[in-house]
Amino acid sequence: MNLNLRHAKTGLLGALALCFLVTLFSKFINPYWLYILYDIGINIILAVSLNLINGYTGQFSLGHAGFMAVGAYTAGVITNQFGQLNAFASGGVFLGALLAGGLMAAVAGLLVGIPTLRLKGDYLAIVTLGFGEIIRVILQNVDSVGGARGYSVMHGWTNFFWTFGLAAVTVYVIASLVNSTYGRGFIAVHDDEIAAEAMGINTTKYKVSAFVIGAFFAGIAGGLYAHSKQYITPGGFGFMQSIAFVVMVILGGMGNTVGVILAAILLTLLPEGLRFLAGVQQIPGVAKMYPLSWVGDTRMIIYSLLLIVLMLTRPQGLFAFKKRQR
Amino acid sequence: MNIWRGQFFSLAVVAAGCLLTGCNQSSPGPNAGGDVIKVGEYGSLTGSEATFGQSTHKGIQQAVDEINAAGGVLGKKIELHTEDDQSQAGQAATVVRKLISSDGVVAMLGEVASSRSLEAAPICQQSGIPMISPSSTNPKVTEVGDYIFRVCFIDPFQGTVMANFATKTLKAHTAAVLTDVKSDYSLGLAKFFKEQFLASGGKIVDEEKYSGGDKDFNAQLTAIKAASPEVVFVPGYYTEAGLIALQARQLGINVPLLGGDGWESPTLIPVGGKALEGDSFSTHFSADNTSPEVQTYLTTYKKRYNETSDAMAPLGYDAMMILADAIKRAGTTDGAKVRDALAATKDFKGVTGNITIDPNRNASKSAVILTITNGAIKYIQTVAP
Numbered sequence: 001m002n003l004n005l006r007h008a009k010t011g012l013l014g015a016l017a018l019c020f021l022v023t024l025f026s027k028f029i030n031p032y033w034l035y036i037l038y039d040i041g042i043n044i045i046l047a048v049s050l051n052l053i054n055g056y057t058g059q060f061s062l063g064h065a066g067f068m069a070v071g072a073y074t075a076g077v078i079t080n081q082f083g084q085l086n087a088f089a090s091g092g093v094f095l096g097a098l099l100a101g102g103l104m105a106a107v108a109g110l111l112v113g114i115p116t117l118r119l120k121g122d123y124l125a126i127v128t129l130g131f132g133e134i135i136r137v138i139l140q141n142v143d144s145v146g147g148a149r150g151y152s153v154m155h156g157w158t159n160f161f162w163t164f165g166l167a168a169v170t171v172y173v174i175a176s177l178v179n180s181t182y183g184r185g186f187i188a189v190h191d192d193e194i195a196a197e198a199m200g201i202n203t204t205k206y207k208v209s210a211f212v213i214g215a216f217f218a219g220i221a222g223g224l225y226a227h228s229k230q231y232i233t234p235g236g237f238g239f240m241q242s243i244a245f246v247v248m249v250i251l252g253g254m255g256n257t258v259g260v261i262l263a264a265i266l267l268t269l270l271p272e273g274l275r276f277l278a279g280v281q282q283i284p285g286v287a288k289m290y291p292l293s294w295v296g297d298t299r300m301i302i303y304s305l306l307l308i309v310l311m312l313t314r315p316q317g318l319f320a321f322k323k324r325q326r
Numbered sequence: 327m328n329i330w331r332g333q334f335f336s337l338a339v340v341a342a343g344c345l346l347t348g349c350n351q352s353s354p355g356p357n358a359g360g361d362v363i364k365v366g367e368y369g370s371l372t373g374s375e376a377t378f379g380q381s382t383h384k385g386i387q388q389a390v391d392e393i394n395a396a397g398g399v400l401g402k403k404i405e406l407h408t409e410d411d412q413s414q415a416g417q418a419a420t421v422v423r424k425l426i427s428s429d430g431v432v433a434m435l436g437e438v439a440s441s442r443s444l445e446a447a448p449i450c451q452q453s454g455i456p457m458i459s460p461s462s463t464n465p466k467v468t469e470v471g472d473y474i475f476r477v478c479f480i481d482p483f484q485g486t487v488m489a490n491f492a493t494k495t496l497k498a499h500t501a502a503v504l505t506d507v508k509s510d511y512s513l514g515l516a517k518f519f520k521e522q523f524l525a526s527g528g529k530i531v532d533e534e535k536y537s538g539g540d541k542d543f544n545a546q547l548t549a550i551k552a553a554s555p556e557v558v559f560v561p562g563y564y565t566e567a568g569l570i571a572l573q574a575r576q577l578g579i580n581v582p583l584l585g586g587d588g589w590e591s592p593t594l595i596p597v598g599g600k601a602l603e604g605d606s607f608s609t610h611f612s613a614d615n616t617s618p619e620v621q622t623y624l625t626t627y628k629k630r631y632n633e634t635s636d637a638m639a640p641l642g643y644d645a646m647m648i649l650a651d652a653i654k655r656a657g658t659t660d661g662a663k664v665r666d667a668l669a670a671t672k673d674f675k676g677v678t679g680n681i682t683i684d685p686n687r688n689a690s691k692s693a694v695i696l697t698i699t700n701g702a703i704k705y706i707q708t709v710a711p
Contacts, residue, residue, distance in 0.1 A: 032424040039420070149464060149510070150415070150441040152448075229419045231445035236415025275409070275424070300372060300412065 008172060015168035023161040034160070038228045040268045041163030042221045045170045047248035047264040048257060049217035054246065055255035056178050057210040058190030060125040063112065064218050064245045066132030069237035070108045071101030071219025072226040073145055076153040079227065094157045098166070098223040105219025106212045108135070113208040120193075132242055139234040150233030158228035166224065170217050175257050177213070186210055190255070251310060253317020262319045270306065274299045362405040363398075363659055365390070365649065366431030366455075368421045368446060370438065373413025378438040378638050382460050383408060384631055385642030386435060389650070392626070399650050400657065407431055411442060418442040419449060426453050432659040433457070435645050438638060440464035447474045454661040456668055458649055460641040461610070463511075463587075468687040473665050475687045477645045477676070479711075481511050484586040484608045485518030487693040487709045488559060491606065492584060493526040495695075495707070498556035502532040504546055504570065506562040509538055515561035515586050531555045538566065543573050551579050563588040567607075568597030575601040582606060590637065595701060606697040606706065611637045611678045614705030615694065623677045644676035679708060 026034055046064060053061045078097040085093060116127045145151045177183045185206045188196035193203050226232050244267070252263030278299065310318055367386055370379030390406045398404060407429045409421035418437060425431045426449065434450050434457040437443045443462040450457035451471035459467055459476040468474045492498045501523055506512035520530055532553035534546035547570070550558060560570055560583050567589050574583065585607035595602065613624055613634060623643065627635045651674060652667035653659055671683040679692040692708045 031427045032420075035420060035423050147510075148441075149466070150444060152444065225416070229416050229445060230448055231415075231419070231441075233415040233441045233445075235441070272420075272424075275421075299410070 043264040045221040063128035063132035065241035066135040067105040067215040067218035068222035071222030074104040075101035075223030076226040101223035102219040106216040109215025113211040259319030366425035368436040370413035371410035381638035382642035385639030389646035422446040460645040481514040482518040485515040489522035502555035564591040571601040612705040640677040
């Protein structure tokens with residue numbers, strides 16, 4: 001365990017250093033692809049944090065976009081209070097705003113967790129779904145953040161370092177957590193709640209803490225999202241968005257961090273890749289012009305079909321190569 | 327532990343991938359592409375507002391083909407790059423970045439929904455790419471910056487138009503206003519209606535309020551009846567407008583009700599029925615307008631798509647036409663010069679009326695007034711600003 005942890009820390013530091021290096025070169029990256037990379041990083045945070053709830057702890061949450069919304073609006077409102085800042089100050093303010101967004105989301109997670117987490121399975125799924133919708137509807141009716149029209153975030157502070165640095169931190173924290181002595185409780189709750197309870201594990205407490213930690217990181221991802229898109233609307237944090245994160249977790253394999261990361265990358269890239277494919281006028285190596293523009297019209301159908309095929313062929317998770325480490 | 331190797335590996339792959347894309351995809355400059363002028367369009371081709379996005383796209387495509395058939399602009403053909411934002415928040419920003427940095431478009435058209443226009447506008451502004459929204463009516467959209475334009479009128483303008491219609495055409499001296507307090511749109515229309523109506527020497531005899539979603543308006547309507555106005559202005563959406571008309575007639579209010587483009591819906595007449603007889607509302611476009619521009623456009627549209635044009639398609643058509651006109655006058659596709667030309671657009675003869683771009687980059691143009699007679703919506707007149 002000690003050795004592993006040391007490797008983990010080296011990995012984390014290495015990842016942070018790499019992110020910082022790439023950020024220095026991000027001026028040379030096509031902005032379109034750069035922002036897709038940000039989307040990937042944000043989705044990794046969301047999928048990995050949801051994996052703690054849905055995968056490791058075995059609860060079924062459909063409200064992750066709601067926690068993301070709390071973080072996005074909190075961070076956005078905080079940074080909008082500041083004018084133009086130098087690089088150092090903006091970094092500090094941004095980190096503070098992201099943490100505040102995460103904390104607000106964690107409080108929301110606690111609020112939804114305490115009264116509802118005594119529920120199981122489908123019932124919990126419905127309650128979390130309802131909670132996500134409540135957040136969306138509340139935001140829609142708060143005029144000071146623009147209501148249904150949306151809220152403009154002034155600073156585009158999200159960059160490669162923040163998204164992937166924080167993604168690395170998220171992965172580190174959650175993987176270390178479930179591998180710790182305390183974290184075994186999550187897996188126990190997942191495997192058999194009654195047995196876990198009989199062993200003296202406070203299952204409700206574990207479920208609430210999974211929700212609070214998951215929500216915290218979702219809130220951070222929301223803050224990154226707000227400062228990447230610079231415009232947030234309640235409609236962007238709807239039910240379908242929550243489903244998208246659940247799909248990432250299921251496709252990656254419940255409780256498989258590497259798989260979930262890869263699924264988040266794949267599912268973010270896939271629609272864009274198909275968009276790119278639609279622009280192809282000629283297949284390389286084929287003399288005849290063969291425009292693939294039909295891909296553009298049927299892009300989302302192809303995407304959905306691929307999901308169905310993937311689920312049929314890899315029900316254990318696309319990237320689950322071996323049994324989960326215990 | 328392979329989690330760490332995996333994570334490190336994936337990060338390395340991503341990093342390497344992005345560096346490669348960065349090297350390979352040297353973004354083409356505004357004038358790259360030689361013999362074509364690339365114009366970007368982002369719209370809701372799928373998703374909840376798909377009908378709006380598709381109509382707009384059809385209008386734009388028709389305009390592009392007509393321009394190209396007539397020899398293009400500056401001797402170059404227009405090449406339209408269309409991307410779908412799936413009616414989803416977050417997608418508009420992505421596709422607009424793609425259009426600008428990967429496709430190298432010189433100008434941007436879109437979108438219908440104000441919230442997605444607001445998402446894309448800052449990116450166009452920062453990149454110095456002029457953007458024209460065909461039909462986002464929220465005043466905030468063009469406030470983003472000096473590269474953002476629109477070819478539709480904004481919400482408050484309709485209030486002014488209906489006030490003029492009430493005083494000049496209906497010769498009304500007194501009016502009552504019934505506002506939906508939940509809607510920015512309704513409040514804006516009501517405010518400008520009142521100002522213009524008072525300025526024209528009229529008198530507002532009663533102001534009542536309701537909340538969108540209400541079903542019973544008897545209390546407000548009884549008060550309005552007591553004040554006996556000559557017209558009642560109801561700047562809400564079609565769902566309430568129909569019900570208000572029904573209940574007003576039951577209470578014996580037989581003066582005309584007036585509304586804005588929120589009334590325009592195929593379900594207005596089924597809800598309101600006979601009660602709506604004689605009521606009028608303002609909107610962007612009418613297929614019954616007999617002016618040659620409108621009729622030519624409609625015939626071409628019908629021939630091309632085998633369906634009747636709605637109000638969104640002509641706005642898309644006009645957006646593209648105004649852009650082509652501005653590029654022609656600028657003599658270049660340089661963003662700043664096209665922006666200046668767009669800002670100087672004056673009395674452009676569009677399908678949706680004569681369009682002049684005002685100092686706030688909104689279209690100052692005439693609105694169309696429609697009246698309901700014998701259970702059908704009839705074109706009455708075009709009102710200049």
